[in-house]
Amino acid sequence: MISIRNLNHRYGDWPVLHDINLQLSERRIALIGANGSGKSTLARTFNGLLQPEQGEVHVNGVDVRRHPGEARRHVGFIFSDADSQIIMPTVAEDVALGLRRFKYDKARVKQEVDSLLQRYGLERHADHSAHLLSGGQKQMLALSSVLATQPKILICDEPTTLLDLHNVELFVQTLRGLEQQVILLTHQLEIIEDFDRVIVIDKGRVHFDGLPGEAIDQYKRLIRNRLAHREEAV
Ligand SMILES: Nc1ncnc2c1ncn2[C@@H]1O[C@H](COP(=O)(O)OP(=O)(O)O)[C@@H](O)[C@H]1O
Ligand SMILES: [Mg+2]
Secondary structure (H helix, E strand, O other), rough: EEEEEEEEEEOOOEEEEEEEEEOOOOOEEEEEOOOOHHHHHHHOOOOOOOOOOOEEEEOOOOOOOOHHHHHHHEEEEEEEOOHHHHOOHHHHHHHHHHHHOOOOHHHHHHHHHHHHHOOOOOHHOOOOOOOOOOHHHHHHHHHHHHHHHOOOOEEEEOOOOOOOHHHHHHHHHHHHHHEEEEEEOOOHHHOOOOOOEEEEEEEEEEEEEEHHHHHHHHHHHHHHHHHHHHHHOO
16 A cells, blocks of 8 residues: 655656546556656655655555665665666576575575476576577566565556567566556556556646556557647647
8 A cells, every 4th residue: 555645756857747636546556748747756756766856655554765675675766777686697697686585595595496496487598698588578577576675665667668479468467466456557558457446646736546547548649639639830
């Protein structure tokens, strides 16, 4: 559960988020909106990657501003570029890094790593160089390493943008099966049709908040209207 109250943010004197108030409790939530509408900025406040200029964010009751370390333990983050998230040389080592805070002994680490790699289809790659995996495998590795930390909430900022159709489907199917709450930022509208809630962000504000079908319609209408007005102005 993420609770956002009166959130406002500017980069310098450039306003990006205006008066955002949201209670995010559904299991599958999508944030959609045009490039530059403020989705990533908003999502980055959910685990203290960014401190908003004004307003409060609580994650499962934890004030992110006051306790960013604790908030971060609740919230895992996945980005489009899997390369930027892979830290260790091999696949197994990268997943093991996510387990470090549990202070398991060596045998338990191996058991947990094997089990995660098995679950996410990477078992044959345990000792391979992480950076030589395919794009889809890298994103599954990033997911495995984040899930190793046992977050309660997973934020995915355009995780499938760089993937081919097969890997988009695989990644999304995997998200569907997770017990975690998932907040997905995406431009791939077909993958959120079965989500519980879809929030349309436009120019730093909540433009629409509701069920996927209507949210996607509202978003398309907004973009078409904007294009039509542009044509009129030409
Ligand atoms: N670190 C930053 N410094 C200055 N401006 C930024 C920064 N990050 C994003 N912006 C600007 O803030 C606006 C919102 O960006 P962003 O949150 O990335 O939107 P989205 O994820 O919806 O594409 C854009 O105009 C973008 O150029
Ligand atoms: Mg973004």
